[in-house]
Amino acid sequence: MARMRMNQAIAAAIADEMRENPDVVVFGEDVAVAEGPFKTSAGLLAEFGPLRVRDTPIAEMGFMGAAVGAAATGLRPVTEIMFVEFLGVALDQLVTEAAKFSYLSGGAVNVPMVMRASVGAGLGFGCQHSQVMESWIVGAPGLKIAVVSGPHNAYGLTRAAIRDDNPVAVLEPRVLYAGRGDVTTGPEGIIPLGRAAQPAGGDDVTLVCCGSTVRTALEAASGAEGWSADVIDLQTLQPWDAEAVLDSVRRTGRLATVEECPYSGGWGADIVSTVATEAFGDLSAPPIRLTAPDVHVPFGKELEQRYLPNAGYVAAQVGELLATGESPPHWWERDGALA
Amino acid sequence: MSSEALERREAVRTDRRARYERMVEIRAVEDKIRGLFAEGLVHGTTHTCQGQEAVAVGVASALRPTDVVCCTYRGHGHALALGLTPLQVCGEIMGRVVGSIGGVGGSMHLCDMSVGLMPTFAIVGAGVPVAAGAALTAQVRGTDDVAVSLFGDGAANIGAFHEGINLAAIWKLPAVFICENNQYGEYSPIAATTPIENIAERAGAYGIPGEVVDGQDVDAVCAAVEAAAARARAGEGPSLLEMKTYRYAGHSRSDTAPYRPEGELEEWYERDPIDTFGARLVAEELLAVEEIVEIEASAKALAAEVAEQCMAAPAPGVGSMFENVLV
Numbered sequence: 114m115a116r117m118r119m120n121q122a123i124a125a126a127i128a129d130e131m132r133e134n135p136d137v138v139v140f141g142e143d144v145a146v147a148e149g150p151f152k153t154s155a156g157l158l159a160e161f162g163p164l165r166v167r168d169t170p171i172a173e174m175g176f177m178g179a180a181v182g183a184a185a186t187g188l189r190p191v192t193e194i195m196f197v198e199f200l201g202v203a204l205d206q207l208v209t210e211a212a213k214f215s216y217l218s219g220g221a222v223n224v225p226m227v228m229r230a231s232v233g234a235g236l237g238f239g240c241q242h243s244q245v246m247e248s249w250i251v252g253a254p255g256l257k258i259a260v261v262s263g264p265h266n267a268y269g270l271t272r273a274a275i276r277d278d279n280p281v282a283v284l285e286p287r288v289l290y291a292g293r294g295d296v297t298t299g300p301e302g303i304i305p306l307g308r309a310a311q312p313a314g315g316d317d318v319t320l321v322c323c324g325s326t327v328r329t330a331l332e333a334a335s336g337a338e339g340w341s342a343d344v345i346d347l348q349t350l351q352p353w354d355a356e357a358v359l360d361s362v363r364r365t366g367r368l369a370t371v372e373e374c375p376y377s378g379g380w381g382a383d384i385v386s387t388v389a390t391e392a393f394g395d396l397s398a399p400p401i402r403l404t405a406p407d408v409h410v411p412f413g414k415e416l417e418q419r420y421l422p423n424a425g426y427v428a429a430q431v432g433e434l435l436a437t438g439e440s441p442p443h444w445w446e447r448d449g450a451l452a
Numbered sequence: 453m454s455s456e457a458l459e460r461r462e463a464v465r466t467d468r469r470a471r472y473e474r475m476v477e478i479r480a481v482e483d484k485i486r487g488l489f490a491e492g493l494v495h496g497t498t499h500t501c502q503g504q505e506a507v508a509v510g511v512a513s514a515l516r517p518t519d520v521v522c523c524t525y526r527g528h529g530h531a532l533a534l535g536l537t538p539l540q541v542c543g544e545i546m547g548r549v550v551g552s553i554g555g556v557g558g559s560m561h562l563c564d565m566s567v568g569l570m571p572t573f574a575i576v577g578a579g580v581p582v583a584a585g586a587a588l589t590a591q592v593r594g595t596d597d598v599a600v601s602l603f604g605d606g607a608a609n610i611g612a613f614h615e616g617i618n619l620a621a622i623w624k625l626p627a628v629f630i631c632e633n634n635q636y637g638e639y640s641p642i643a644a645t646t647p648i649e650n651i652a653e654r655a656g657a658y659g660i661p662g663e664v665v666d667g668q669d670v671d672a673v674c675a676a677v678e679a680a681a682a683r684a685r686a687g688e689g690p691s692l693l694e695m696k697t698y699r700y701a702g703h704s705r706s707d708t709a710p711y712r713p714e715g716e717l718e719e720w721y722e723r724d725p726i727d728t729f730g731a732r733l734v735a736e737e738l739l740a741v742e743e744i745v746e747i748e749a750s751a752k753a754l755a756a757e758v759a760e761q762c763m764a765a766p767a768p769g770v771g772s773m774f775e776n777v778l779v
Contacts, residue, residue, distance in 0.1 A: 138592060164592055170622070175581045175615025182585020182599065185570060186520055188592060190585070202611070205575055210582065217571035218563040219553035220776040254777050278779040 115298050120290040122264040123153040123229070125298060126271035127191055131161050134189060137275060140167040140176055141193030141229075150195055151231055151290045173203035177228065181211045181280075184226035189275055194230035196242045197284065204249060211280040212255030223278045229271070232260075233325050233373055234410045234417055235288035243410035243417075245324070248378040250282055251351055257281040257306055258351040262327035264294035266348055269304030277306060284350075286325035286373075309354035311361075315341025318367040318431055321358055321384050323347040325421075326371040332424035333371075333431065340435050350380055355387055362388050366397035369431055371422055372404040376443070379404050399440045403427055406445045457567045461535030464513045469738050471513055471670055473747055475505040475726045478529040480751035481538050482701075484759055485528065485545055485559075489705045493763070494546050498559040501529040503700035506725035507632050508533040510673025511600065514681060520568045520586040520599045522579030525560035526632075526699075527572040530602060535567040538758040548765040555768040556775075577607040580616030580629065587625035587690070596685040598626045600677075606637025608651045617692065621658040626684035628677060629692045632667065634699035639711055652694035660690050667695030668725040671732075697725075 117125065131137045143150055145158040145168040158166040169176040173194060180190040194200045200207065211224045234243040250256055257279050261267035267285065274281035296302065304310075313331055317340040322330040327346045334342040343361040347353050362368050368388050370381030381402040388400055403422045411420055426444060433441040444450055463470040482500040489498055501508065508529035515521065515534075523530045531541050536552055544551030545559045552562050553571075560574040570586070573579040583601030590597040607613050608631055620627045631651045635642050648654075655662025661683070665676040673695060680691035698720040702709035709717075733739035 136592075138588075167623070170615070170618060172611075172615035172619065174612050175584070175619045178578065178581025178612060178616055179585035179588055179619055182520075182522070182570075182582035183588045183592075184585070185582070186586045186589040186599075188589050205578055205612075206581070209575055210573070210578055214571050215776045215779055217553060217557055217561045218565065218776075219556075220779075221563065221565045222571060223779050257778070 115296050116293060117264055117296055118291055118293050119261070119264045119267045120151050120153045121155065122268040122296050123271055123285065124155045124157065126268045127154065127275070128157060128160065129298070130272055130275040131157070131165065136187060137189045137191065138165045138183065139191045140169050142169055142171055142195050144168060144193050149193060151287065153193065153229070173199050174206060177203035177206040178210070180226045181206050181214070181224055184211070184224040184280070185214055185222045189225045191227045191229065191275060194228060197230040197232045197246050198241055198244055200230060200246070200249065207280065207282070208250060208253045208256065212253050216255065224280045225278045226280050227274045227283060228280070229283045229285060231287040232284045233286040233288055234421055235325065237412060237414060237417060239412045240409035245284065245374045247284060247350055247380055248374060251380055255279065256351065257349065258284065259306055259349050260284045260324040260347070261286070262324050262346050263289060263292060264296045266304055266310065268296045268298060269302050270306065270348060272303045273306050281306065284324060288325055304348065306349045307352050307354060308348065309357040310346045310348055311343060311357070312346055313342065313344040315343055317341055317365055317435060318369055319343045319345060319358065319361040319365045320369050320371055320427070321345045321347060321381070322371040323350060325373050329422060329424050329427060330371045333427035336424065337428055337431070340431065342431070353384070358384060358388065359392050362392050363395045366395055367434065368396070368400040369427070369434065370402045371427055372402065373421060374404060375407045376402065376404040377407050398434055398438050401430065401434055401440050403430055406443065456537055457535035457564055458517055460537065461512065461517050461567045464509055464533060469733060471509045472729055472733055472739065474509050474533055475670065475729065476747050476751045477538065477754065478505045478508060478532050479726060480748070480755040481532060481541065482528060484755035485542065486701065486705065488546070488759060496558050497704045497706070498545060499526040499704050500701050501526050501699065503698045503720060503725070504632060504634055504667065505529055506670040506729065507667045507673055507695045507697055510670045511602065511630060511677050513674045514677035515568070515600060516597070517567050518597050519681070520570055520583070520597065521602065522570050522583040522586065522600065523572045523602045524579065524604060525572060525574040526604065527562055531562045531569055534569050536562065536564050536569065538754060539761060540564065542758050542762045543765060546762045547767060548762050549768050550762060550765045554772055556772055577603060577610035577612035579603060580607065580612050581619065583627050583629070584616045584620040584625055587620060587627035588623065590626050591623070598628055598681045598684040600628045600630060602630050602632060604637060605631060605633040605635070605642050605646065605651060608654065609645055617658050617690065620690040621660050624687065624689035626687070627690040628680040628684055629690060630677070631692065631694045632697055633694055634697050636699060636703065638703045639707065650694060652692055655692035660692060662692040662694070664694050664696060667697030668723045668728060670725060670729050
């Protein structure tokens with residue numbers, strides 16, 4: 114057990130995997146000499162040298178493609194997309210090449226690569242550097258997606274992702290990099306992909322969250338009056354832990370997803386759909402989704418905070434659901450909300 | 453299948469007469485494939501390489517089976533040259549279990565790692581950075597394998613081309629980038645999309661050697677690739693080779709290439725890579741004139757027999773679509 118910031122936990126996870134396996138290499142923009150703009154590769158160049166830790170040109174399509182080729186031929190590359198938006202120019206390599214190579218080789222070629230990317234709003238970076246964009250990749254067969262929510266699972270999920278024989282995207286909320294927490298290091302700290310965590314328990318509602326919304330949900334649940342919640346941190350969005358969610362909803366009878374992304378196409382739609390299909394008879398209220406609106410992430414501090422689903426909003430919406438048994442309107446749909 | 457593919461590969465690596473026979477085989481198989489599509493016996497699309505056989509066989513002859521090749525959807529010729537059997541190739545094109553990946557890929561998706569053929573790329577340019585990555589593996593592990601990227605002239609204008617070659621150049625990766633300039637990117641003539649005559653000139657922008665090669669001359673192709681591969685194996689970095697060649701057929705099966713200027717095809721027929729190489733082997737007394745007819749007849753018979761075998765082979769079972777999605 115060690116106390117560290119989330120960016121330190123990520124660097125520690127990569128370093129531990131690099132010590133154990135000489136096939137693990139790291140490359141991306143300014144990840145070597147500068148140790149990453151968010152310091153998520155601190156110490157790697159010094160310990161493992163320039164053969165295994167490399168700075169690339171600003172060329173995501175190129176270095177993502179290189180990761181595919183390196184992984185297909187035996188290495189385990191860990192690449193960093195500095196801001197997930199930059200994945201846009203490299204999406205072909207992740208979704209159309211890496212995720213399909215096993216299929217297109219009759220199982221002869223695996224692509225054990227990791228794409229780490231910083232995601233999300235909250236730091237005033239404006240609308241081209243504040244998205245989560247998991248919807249770009251969540252529907253891509255052949256790809257796993259982990260979303261970290263703090264130092265502990267950032268360490269454990271990153272190690273699991275590097276060990277996985279599939280291409281894995283690891284999404285890291287930027288706003289959490291500096292947060293401190295206790296981390297179980299070493300092999301016992303590895304967190305299997307596909308399994309959710311439950312950081313809080315309760316009886317009345319299941320709050321399903323991941324990444325930055327885990328603390329939002331926890332804060333809402335801890336301040337709740339008159340109700341208590343199971344808080345489920347999915348940890349992996351693809352494949353997601355349906356069993357954990359269904360088990361909880363069958364007990365609580367209510368579901369609310371807490372998502373940082375815009376409403377349309379958000380990951381929560383899959384959760385709601387599965388719960389409504391598999392556990393319809395156990396529901397005592399309609400499942401609801403608490404998301405950002407279908408707009409760009411605004412820049413101004415007050416606007417950006419209003420854009421994100423915060424703990425007060427989660428608590429209010431869930432309270433209304435419990436009181437009325439009906440789905441409450443989104444905040445932006447209410448009278449006077451946009452005045 | 454793998455050992456047969458390796459034997460076939462070894463044949464072209466060591467025997468120029470086998471190279472001739474392979475070129476004839478590629479032409480016969482490609483003609484047969486176009487015929488099958490025309491008859492409506494295969495669904496989907498296909499991209500054939502008649503006229504480009506010298507590039508395919510020249511490249512395969514110059515490489516080792518442990519080298520990695522990232523090839524495009526116009527890849528039947530390369531696959532056959534590298535060693536895949538006509539049954540593996542036709543079976544895949546026809547969506548049968550005997551195909552190189554069991555019939556789930558189709559014409560654009562061949563693969564056999566036993567001879568170094570990575571899953572072929574149906575996205576223009578995508579294989580260029582992937583080849584750089586395969587070369588990175590060789591560099592990190594300290595082997596003397598090389599990675600080869602094969603792409604068309606159309607790919608020279610997509611970002612992946614520039615990013616992949618630049619990365620290979622700055623890291624001095626053991627890669628050989630080979631542009632098959634067949635004069636057309638889909639339906640557009642190269643001059644309409646590319647402001648320079650020789651794509652090889654772009655090597656200068658990355659500080660690596662670039663060379664224009666006669667892609668209709670299998671000996672020239674083989675020699676150029678051998679030299680570039682030797683340079684890469686010696687740790688001197690990547691090269692860009694441009695093979696000047698010509699696509700006799702249209703872009704894909706539905707394209708009759710009406711956009712070609714009159715007489716252009718006939719001009720290239722004059723420099724047919726198979727006829728040219730056959731005549732050279734006859735002159736060198738490695739081949740008798742009467743054998744040419746026999747080799748062509750036997751290749752056509754083989755292609756017809758393989759097509760029959762494929763049609764008789766079962767389609768993949770429903771369960772196959774669920775295989776190899778996640779490891």
